[in-house]
Amino acid sequence: MVVTFYLYKMDNKRPIGVFDSGYGGLTVFKSIAALMPQYDYIYMGDNGRAPYGNRSFDTVHQYTLQCVEWFFELGCPLVILACNTASAKALRTIQQQNLPRLDVEKRVLGVIRPTAEVIGSYTKTRSVGVLGTKGTITSGSYEIEISKFFPDIKVHPLACPMWVPLVEYGEYMSAGADYFVEKYLDELLTGAPDIDTILLACTHYPLLMDKIRKYLPEHIQVVAQGGIVADSLADYLQRHTRMEEGITRNGSMQFYTTDDTSDFDHHATTFFGANVHSGFVHLK
Numbered sequence: 661m662v663v664t665f666y667l668y669k670m671d672n673k674r675p676i677g678v679f680d681s682g683y684g685g686l687t688v689f690k691s692i693a694a695l696m697p698q699y700d701y702i703y704m705g706d707n708g709r710a711p712y713g714n715r716s717f718d719t720v721h722q723y724t725l726q727c728v729e730w731f732f733e734l735g736c737p738l739v740i741l742a743c744n745t746a747s748a749k750a751l752r753t754i755q756q757q758n759l760p761r762l763d764v765e766k767r768v769l770g771v772i773r774p775t776a777e778v779i780g781s782y783t784k785t786r787s788v789g790v791l792g793t794k795g796t797i798t799s800g801s802y803e804i805e806i807s808k809f810f811p812d813i814k815v816h817p818l819a820c821p822m823w824v825p826l827v828e829y830g831e832y833m834s835a836g837a838d839y840f841v842e843k844y845l846d847e848l849l850t851g852a853p854d855i856d857t858i859l860l861a862c863t864h865y866p867l868l869m870d871k872i873r874k875y876l877p878e879h880i881q882v883v884a885q886g887g888i889v890a891d892s893l894a895d896y897l898q899r900h901t902r903m904e905e906g907i908t909r910n911g912s913m914q915f916y917t918t919d920d921t922s923d924f925d926h927h928a929t930t931f932f933g934a935n936v937h938s939g940f941v942h943l944k
Contacts, residue, residue, distance in 0.1 A: 677702050689701070693913060699908070711825075712793075713794050725754055728758075730941060745792075745795040776805035777892070788815055789849075790818070792820070793819060837868065858881070860884050915936050918943055
């Protein structure tokens with residue numbers, strides 16, 4: 661594997677890295693930065709190779725590993741995979757096989773386990789819907805992780821392949837989006853009418869929240885991951901003081917993309933809720 665990095669001077673910073681295949685991870689990063697604004701951060705979206713959702717395990721692992729190596733080269737001691745597909749298809753291999761070779765002192769964390777650890781506190785019927793990309797759903801990761809903490813919960817996974825394109829192309833507020841939102845929710849609830857909690861297991865999906873709520877009964881909770889992952893990261897840093905002390909604190913945020921920066925900035929500003937100005941990184 662050949663990786664070419666276009667590196668940017670970081671002035672000896674040791675920031676937290678936040679990664680996504682595109683824009684969705686910005687909904688998680690927004691929550692992390694709001695909860696812990698004191699740290700330095702780098703966000704990178706691999707937009708040039710997105711979407712990851714339908715790609716093979718090997719391809720997602722290869723792409724994600726390249727991006728993790730890029731973060732490490734820039735001094736990040738900790739990288740958050742704010743992408744459900746990368747967390748499902750690449751995280752375990754990176755943690756178990758790649759990190760011992762790359763740097764035993766650095767860490768890579770995902771978004772699936774933090775969510776699985778707390779989902780039991782949301783449901784009373786013990787019936788939970790999980791909506792995600794094809795890659796996340798077919799991996800079975802949520803069923804596996806949730807069963808470790810809450811074996812009594814029945815998980816009902818459903819892939820929603822049209823939702824990410826709707827969000828990526830800015831159509832999530834359009835009337836056309838209603839058809840696909842209603843379609844998938846009807847399919848989910850027809851198969852499991854006792855669901856009282858739905859987990860949005862894709863970081864793009866919070867932008868569809870208003871339409872999702874429109875087509876659901878009021879008693880069903882919709883759970884997004886941003887706040888959960890932010891709280892979990894804060895707890896992790898509190899418990900791992902050596903890691904926390906090594907992260908620099910200048911309150912800075914830098915954004916990078918593997919695609920056109922102006923296009924990224926336009927879309928990323930919507931996801932992040934603030935103006936975003938990115939740099940370009942080339943991975944090969």
